[in-house]
Amino acid sequence: MTTRDIRAAILDVLSDVAPEIERDKIDPRVDLREQLDLDSMDFLNFVLGLHKAFGVDIPEADYRKIGTLEGCVAYLATKARPIGAPSAAA
Amino acid sequence: MTQFVMPKLGADMTRGKLVEWCKKPGEHIKRGEIIAVIETDKANVDTESFVDGVFERVLVEPHDEWLPVGTPLAVIHVDGEVPGEAAPGPAPVPPPAVAVPAAAAPSSSAPPAVSAAAVEAALARLRISPAARKHALELGIDPAQLVGTGPGGRITLEDVEHAAAGPVPAAAEVPDKAQRMRDAIAATMSLSKREIPHYYLSTTISLAKALAWLEKRNADRAITERLLPGVLLLKATALALRSVPELNGFWRNGRAEPSRSIHVGVAISLRGGGLVAPAVHDADQCDLDELMRRLQDLTRRARAGSLKSSEMTDPTITVTSLGDRGVDAVYGIVYPPQLALVGFGKVVERPWIVDGRVAAQPVVYATLSGDHRATDGHRGALLLDAIDRLLQEPEKL
Numbered sequence: 266m267t268t269r270d271i272r273a274a275i276l277d278v279l280s281d282v283a284p285e286i287e288r289d290k291i292d293p294r295v296d297l298r299e300q301l302d303l304d305s306m307d308f309l310n311f312v313l314g315l316h317k318a319f320g321v322d323i324p325e326a327d328y329r330k331i332g333t334l335e336g337c338v339a340y341l342a343t344k345a346r347p348i349g350a351p352s353a354a355a
Numbered sequence: 356m357t358q359f360v361m362p363k364l365g366a367d368m369t370r371g372k373l374v375e376w377c378k379k380p381g382e383h384i385k386r387g388e389i390i391a392v393i394e395t396d397k398a399n400v401d402t403e404s405f406v407d408g409v410f411e412r413v414l415v416e417p418h419d420e421w422l423p424v425g426t427p428l429a430v431i432h433v434d435g436e437v438p439g440e441a442a443p444g445p446a447p448v449p450p451p452a453v454a455v456p457a458a459a460a461p462s463s464s465a466p467p468a469v470s471a472a473a474v475e476a477a478l479a480r481l482r483i484s485p486a487a488r489k490h491a492l493e494l495g496i497d498p499a500q501l502v503g504t505g506p507g508g509r510i511t512l513e514d515v516e517h518a519a520a521g522p523v524p525a526a527a528e529v530p531d532k533a534q535r536m537r538d539a540i541a542a543t544m545s546l547s548k549r550e551i552p553h554y555y556l557s558t559t560i561s562l563a564k565a566l567a568w569l570e571k572r573n574a575d576r577a578i579t580e581r582l583l584p585g586v587l588l589l590k591a592t593a594l595a596l597r598s599v600p601e602l603n604g605f606w607r608n609g610r611a612e613p614s615r616s617i618h619v620g621v622a623i624s625l626r627g628g629g630l631v632a633p634a635v636h637d638a639d640q641c642d643l644d645e646l647m648r649r650l651q652d653l654t655r656r657a658r659a660g661s662l663k664s665s666e667m668t669d670p671t672i673t674v675t676s677l678g679d680r681g682v683d684a685v686y687g688i689v690y691p692p693q694l695a696l697v698g699f700g701k702v703v704e705r706p707w708i709v710d711g712r713v714a715a716q717p718v719v720y721a722t723l724s725g726d727h728r729a730t731d732g733h734r735g736a737l738l739l740d741a742i743d744r745l746l747q748e749p750e751k752l
Binding site for chain 1: 570573574577578579583626627651680
């Protein structure tokens with residue numbers, strides 16, 4: 266999975282959680298919760314969506330690492346590689 | 356015979372659209388089964404039957420038009436009822452398959468006016484004729500919204516009927532969904548602030564123990580089984596209400612009517628604006644996992660605009676929780692005819708004294724907005740106290 270694929274898959278998950286967002290307008294360095302007005306339930310759904318799309322388990326302690334789009338891509342690039350290949354169909 | 360009328364699904368509802376019948380004529384329906392889908396300004400509501408009986412005939416076909424609360428929609432033959440003995444419906448001529456003016460409808464058994472109490476309270480202060488007053492109550496119309504055309508601005512029966520037959524919006528001003536949601540909230544909150552003398556209390560609760568316990572518990576669990584801190588706050592509130600039951604229930608007919616069941620309305624903000632506060636039924640009896648599942652399900656359905664009528668009308672108290680974002684404290688407005696609202700701000704780190712020393716701890720500002728007609732601040736304080744105590748022993752929640 267290239268960084269580009271990961272980014273696209275993350276944006277797909279985000280669009281599920283917050284259908285009205287404009288993908289190109291997301292600032293990769295600004296906190297997603299602030300930027301997209303996600304509440305704790307939305308954020309949990311986002312994490313659940315990433316879990317399904319990438320087949321990775323994201324412990325609560327790592328939530329702060331996936332707070333921004335940039336952070337999220339970096340985190341999944343390292344985490345998703347071993348498991349990512351077989352289950353990355355989504 | 357009883358009529359299924361356009362129900363009043365919350366204090367803010369004056370009209371609804373019939374979207375779909377979920378039963379066919381001749382079919383048996385049980386109390387609590389979905390009879391129809393009704394569109395309100397806030398959601399498409401799966402509306403449950405109030406009675407056991409046979410769905411006899413349809414009076415109104417689904418169509419894209421607002422019908423006032425109280426409009427007869429169908430006839431149900433209630434189980435065990437001897438024909439011709441029960442409450443008289445309108446004349447048994449085949450009714451037109453279009454909107455029946457609500458004014459012609461003595462709505463019989465299905466209770467239209469869930470918030471009759473709120474409406475009734477408003478009536479006491481208004482100049483309104485007794486007949487108009489009675490009729491407004493039947494139709495669940497807030498008379499304070501009416502303009503009186505009688506002598507000295509008195510509200511007459513005609514004014515009520517006029518309001519019931521309307522809203523006949525000019526074709527130009529059909530407000531969009533977001534605007535209708537805003538209007539509905541405006542009407543309810545205005546009614547609340549007009550009628551309910553609020554008192555407000557606040558306290559700071561340490562969440563150090565609760566969050567440490569939660570973190571440990573979630574660490575062992577798959578993402579799908581993790582709990583949000585809000586679930587602990589919800590459960591603590593529900594349990595605390597057992598010890599201060601007079602804050603749980605409704606204000607009706609000039610009296611507080613505490614409810615034995617604890618159905619907590621959870622304020623859910625909708626993406627795109629507005630909010631709804633549907634009930635988690637018997638929240639005090641749910642374990643935390645069950646509560647989390649219900650909260651997820653309610654949030655999903657609230658945002659998809661698909662709730663059940665009992666979820667709209669049953670809350671005996673409302674909890675609003677800001678979660679991990681927002682501001683320190685929220686002072687809510689009581690949702691009529693409820694008696695109180697509990698608010699939780701976002702969880703923040705603050706200096707806290709532990710064993711005589713200052714330590715940084717996560718805390719939450721908890722507030723209570725209470726109806727002073729029903730309770731005094733002293734009782735309200737006991738509720739916040741009980742919530743605090745319960746949150747110090749999270750393993751028992």
